[in-house]
Amino acid sequence: MATAVATPPADHHEEEHHEHPSWLAHHFDDAEQQFDAGKLGMWLFLVTEVLFFSGMFCAYALYRNRNPEVFEFCSTFLNEKLGAINTGVLLFSSLTMAWAVRASQLRETKTLIGMLAATLGCAAIFLGVKAVEYSHKWGLGLFPGKFYVSQIEGAHHSEVPYLWYLCIPSLVLLVCFVLYYVYGVVSASKFHLRVAGPLVVAAGCYFAGVGLGVYLEAEAEVSHSIAHAPASHTDHATADHSHEATVPDATVPDAAVPGVNLLGIEASTTHDVAITPAESSTPDSSVNQKGMAGLFFSIYYCMTGVHAFHILGGMAVITWLIVKSANLEFHSKYYGPVDNVGLYWHLVDFIWIYLFPLLYLIT
Amino acid sequence: MSVVTKPVTMPSPSKEVGVEDNYLTHSSGFLSWALTLDHKRIGVMYLACIMSAFALGGALALMIRLHLWNPNLDPSQAWLSNKVYNQVFTLHGAVMVFLFIIPSIPAALGNFLLPIMLGSKDVAFPRLNLGSFYLWVTGACFFLFSIFATGLDTGWTFYTPYSIESQGPIVAATMGVFVLGFSSIFTGLNFIVTINTMRPPGMTWFRMPLFLWAVYSTSIIQVLATPVLGITMLLLAAERILGIGIFDAKLNGDPVAFQHFFWFYSHPAVYIMILPAMGIISELMSVHSHKGIFGYRMIAYSSVAIALFGFLVWGHHMFTAGMADVTAIVFSALTFTVSIPSAIKVFNWVGTMYKGTVSLNTPMLYALAFIFLFTIGGLTGLFLGALSMDMHLHDTYFVVAHFHYVMMGGTLVAFLGGLFHWWPKMTGKMFNDFWGIVSAAIVFVGFNLTFLPQFVLGTRGMPRRYASYQLEFQDLHRLSTIGALMLGMGLLVAGLTLLHSLFYGKKAPRNPWGGATLEWECSSPPPHDNFSSAPAVGDPYEFSNIEYDSKTGGYIKKK
Numbered sequence: 026m027a028t029a030v031a032t033p034p035a036d037h038h039e040e041e042h043h044e045h046p047s048w049l050a051h052h053f054d055d056a057e058q059q060f061d062a063g064k065l066g067m068w069l070f071l072v073t074e075v076l077f078f079s080g081m082f083c084a085y086a087l088y089r090n091r092n093p094e095v096f097e098f099c100s101t102f103l104n105e106k107l108g109a110i111n112t113g114v115l116l117f118s119s120l121t122m123a124w125a126v127r128a129s130q131l132r133e134t135k136t137l138i139g140m141l142a143a144t145l146g147c148a149a150i151f152l153g154v155k156a157v158e159y160s161h162k163w164g165l166g167l168f169p170g171k172f173y174v175s176q177i178e179g180a181h182h183s184e185v186p187y188l189w190y191l192c193i194p195s196l197v198l199l200v201c202f203v204l205y206y207v208y209g210v211v212s213a214s215k216f217h218l219r220v221a222g223p224l225v226v227a228a229g230c231y232f233a234g235v236g237l238g239v240y241l242e243a244e245a246e247v248s249h250s251i252a253h254a255p256a257s258h259t260d261h262a263t264a265d266h267s268h269e270a271t272v273p274d275a276t277v278p279d280a281a282v283p284g285v286n287l288l289g290i291e292a293s294t295t296h297d298v299a300i301t302p303a304e305s306s307t308p309d310s311s312v313n314q315k316g317m318a319g320l321f322f323s324i325y326y327c328m329t330g331v332h333a334f335h336i337l338g339g340m341a342v343i344t345w346l347i348v349k350s351a352n353l354e355f356h357s358k359y360y361g362p363v364d365n366v367g368l369y370w371h372l373v374d375f376i377w378i379y380l381f382p383l384l385y386l387i388t
Numbered sequence: 389m390s391v392v393t394k395p396v397t398m399p400s401p402s403k404e405v406g407v408e409d410n411y412l413t414h415s416s417g418f419l420s421w422a423l424t425l426d427h428k429r430i431g432v433m434y435l436a437c438i439m440s441a442f443a444l445g446g447a448l449a450l451m452i453r454l455h456l457w458n459p460n461l462d463p464s465q466a467w468l469s470n471k472v473y474n475q476v477f478t479l480h481g482a483v484m485v486f487l488f489i490i491p492s493i494p495a496a497l498g499n500f501l502l503p504i505m506l507g508s509k510d511v512a513f514p515r516l517n518l519g520s521f522y523l524w525v526t527g528a529c530f531f532l533f534s535i536f537a538t539g540l541d542t543g544w545t546f547y548t549p550y551s552i553e554s555q556g557p558i559v560a561a562t563m564g565v566f567v568l569g570f571s572s573i574f575t576g577l578n579f580i581v582t583i584n585t586m587r588p589p590g591m592t593w594f595r596m597p598l599f600l601w602a603v604y605s606t607s608i609i610q611v612l613a614t615p616v617l618g619i620t621m622l623l624l625a626a627e628r629i630l631g632i633g634i635f636d637a638k639l640n641g642d643p644v645a646f647q648h649f650f651w652f653y654s655h656p657a658v659y660i661m662i663l664p665a666m667g668i669i670s671e672l673m674s675v676h677s678h679k680g681i682f683g684y685r686m687i688a689y690s691s692v693a694i695a696l697f698g699f700l701v702w703g704h705h706m707f708t709a710g711m712a713d714v715t716a717i718v719f720s721a722l723t724f725t726v727s728i729p730s731a732i733k734v735f736n737w738v739g740t741m742y743k744g745t746v747s748l749n750t751p752m753l754y755a756l757a758f759i760f761l762f763t764i765g766g767l768t769g770l771f772l773g774a775l776s777m778d779m780h781l782h783d784t785y786f787v788v789a790h791f792h793y794v795m796m797g798g799t800l801v802a803f804l805g806g807l808f809h810w811w812p813k814m815t816g817k818m819f820n821d822f823w824g825i826v827s828a829a830i831v832f833v834g835f836n837l838t839f840l841p842q843f844v845l846g847t848r849g850m851p852r853r854y855a856s857y858q859l860e861f862q863d864l865h866r867l868s869t870i871g872a873l874m875l876g877m878g879l880l881v882a883g884l885t886l887l888h889s890l891f892y893g894k895k896a897p898r899n900p901w902g903g904a905t906l907e908w909e910c911s912s913p914p915p916h917d918n919f920s921s922a923p924a925v926g927d928p929y930e931f932s933n934i935e936y937d938s939k940t941g942g943y944i945k946k947k
Contacts, residue, residue, distance in 0.1 A: 050514075073614070076616055081623075170627075170630060170636070170639050320639060
């Protein structure tokens with residue numbers, strides 16, 4: 026308890042038998058009942074979350090089973106290094122979250138807030154990396170479904186600064202948090218400083234994630250372009266800007282046969298080419314079209330997008346926990362919220378552990 | 389049911405004189421209701437909103453029936469244009485399913501009764517409970533928007549590919565369903581946790597009232613099935629906004645996959661609708677026969693069995709949509725198994741009445757109507773579960789009649805029975821039993837007149853959802869329309885009877901029917917905290933120590 030900042034008011038409450046302490050809701054008999062109810066509720070909620078995602082996993086299984094070659098082709102557009110880093114980041118955040126639960130039981134407020142801040146920061150790094158991945162794909166025209174732009178000659182290279190757009194909200198938040206921190210310093214309020222500190226760190230972490238992502242993505246581009254130097258038409262990173270990518274739709278081969286290819290397996294056997302992008306990054310036309318690669322990216326964006334929304338939700342509740350921790354509300358009899366948010370966070374992590382190999386590691 | 393322990397004490401009746409403190413008078417003002425965390429008030433708010441939705445859905449139903457008075461072979465002469473007709477039946481289905489039937493019994497009666505029957509002060513998560521209510525309101529707003537925006541004409545099932553191409557406000561409607569789904573999930577979650585963790589000492593699983601078993605099973609389905617609907621609706625919205633193509637054949641997607649996703653929720657949802665109704669009937673049968681329920685354990689287990697079987701039969705909605713033969717046979721066989729637990733329940737209810745002292749009052753008449761109508765609805769389901777028959781009957785009026793017998797003849801009638809049964813507890817007022825009985829009679833006759841002809845129409849090949857029909861069907865359609873008007877009258881009488889009681893009803897005694905479950909041990913209406921101290925728990929179906937007390941007009945427990 027050396028690091029404990031807490032004052033022990035809550036301990037007094039435990040002595041008063043008939044009084045309901047403030048942390049115990051009026052309709053519960055005792056702390057144990059309240060804790061059990063919260064925990065069971067969270068587990069049930071996690072069950073609903075698993076079923077919520079299961080719909081998309083079913084769609085994934087269905088379409089991968091029909092068009093395995095599409096999934097092989099498309100996964101080469103996903104940067105495994107970034108995916109692996111994000112996996113590591115989330116795993117680490119699960120560790121800090123579990124540590125936070127322990128700290129809340131022990132009333133080690135400093136450790137608790139530190140661990141929650143670390144978790145929040147990891148979540149921000151994850152989103153930063155994800156922002157780079159998304160914007161990079163959008164730049165290439167790898168959109169879902171009917172907005173998919175076929176990856177052919179010279180490729181689509183959009184000048185829209187998607188990454189900047191994705192950074193604006195975080196930038197605004199960072200400014201707000203810094204101002205809040207300054208307010209905390211000025212008013213010399215321990216509470217505000219305890220809350221604002223982690224928030225500033227988290228918002229900063231987002232940009233750390235973006236920086237990391239940009240660096241690794243550029244590196245991948247370079248190695249990619251070296252590998253395909255003879256082909257030369259895949260060089261997005263160094264493409265000169267006069268070569269703007271308004272590929273006319275007429276050259277897109279998919280327009281000819283939309284909807285015919287209901288059973289993609291047959292189509293691929295007739296074309297008789299399994300695409301291995303190592304040989305050529307201009308894919309076979311049976312794969313490189315809205316209903317094929319586009320469908321993959323639909324599934325990719327749906328799964329990772331819904332997962333990212335769950336990360337955002339997790340960040341919101343972790344922030345709420347930081348506020349409560351800064352208020353010194355948690356102690357050995359009342360740490361249910363930390364425990365339950367922890368369970369939720371592990372689930373979000375867990376889902377990513379499935380998403381990563383299913384999407385990134387196909388080849 | 390061999391239970392030896394008898395209830396020892398009753399909660400002391402506090403404040404018999406002066407201004408009575410109950411949940412209705414505990415505090416006043418709009419905000420005291422709008423922000424209440426009291427499960428009883430939330431239940432009453434749900435009741436009011438759900439009944440409004442029911443009135444809306446009912447009005448739309450009458451529009452459909454009135455339109456079908458004539459064959460409308462020339463659409464320009466018809467009362468409703470074909471387009472409007474499509475919108476009317478879509479909204480009728482969507483409003484009735486998502487706004488009325490699914491939340492009706494669990495959210496309104498369940499919310500009110502569950503904690504009281506458990507002898508606890510509230511549900512486990514009161515704030516989440518209020519949140520569920522507001523999610524319902526939000527979902528209802530989305531629906532109202534799609535009514536006024538006009539053009540929602542996909543049918544309540546939102547089948548692709550039409551729902552991708554239709555010009556209507558599909559995204560608003562799917563978001564409405566998504567939000568309503570979460571309302572339903574949170575209610576179910578709340579109930580499961582409450583029943584698991586907040587039962588009072590002495591109330592073992594097998595001393596719970598059967599209504600709670602039914603609500604518990606319902607909640608399991610709500611929690612397990614509804615998220616799948618959520619993601620399906622989200623994908624459908626993404627389909628329309630982003631063109632993701634997962635359900636779009638033009639982009640190599642699979643429209644039948646949508647049907648699988650949709651029915652993976654919506655078939656279990658059928659049991660979300662009927663299971664709580666079965667719970668109500670179990671209570672009504674026992675209390676109004678003044679005899680312990682026959683086969684308590686079998687009824688309890690059959691509720692859980694229905695909940696579990698319900699997950700395995702969704703494919704029977706797609707026998708004609710294209711499916712491997714083996715799959716179809718397996719789904720058909722599984723469909724038949726659901727009839728076993730349902731039949732067990734019916735036999736047990738009938739067995740409960742045998743040698744009982746049956747009071748033929750309003751709730752009991754509704755309960756009897758339920759058994760009759762539900763049996764017809766259930767048995768005609770077997771016709772549809774049989775593969776060869778379904779090929780002929782699929783998408784005809786036979787299907788329409790079948791599910792109305794289950795959903796309306798089953799759930800709605802049970803809901804009304806339950807409403808009359810617990811009305812004195814909820815409002816503290818007795819209704820006029822004569823008019824209640826009249827309403828039950830009109831509803832029963834009107835219902836059969838509406839839907840029995842539809843079975844015949846269906847077997848003769850009248851397809852559902854058509855705005856016009858051949859002349860040969862006219863007589864049966866007109867019978868059905870007359871029945872629908874009569875049914876509307878009956879429901880109006882029921883509603884007026886209840887409303888009348890609010891203003892002119894006699895004060896309700898603590899236990900007007902002679903029930904033995906815990907809700908009859910607190911005053912009518914219950915106080916704010918339900919029970920000042922945890923009540924003693926006895927056998928919920930032990931009536932030997934309950935006798936009529938002519939002084940209060942209700943029943944009391946012998947000491």
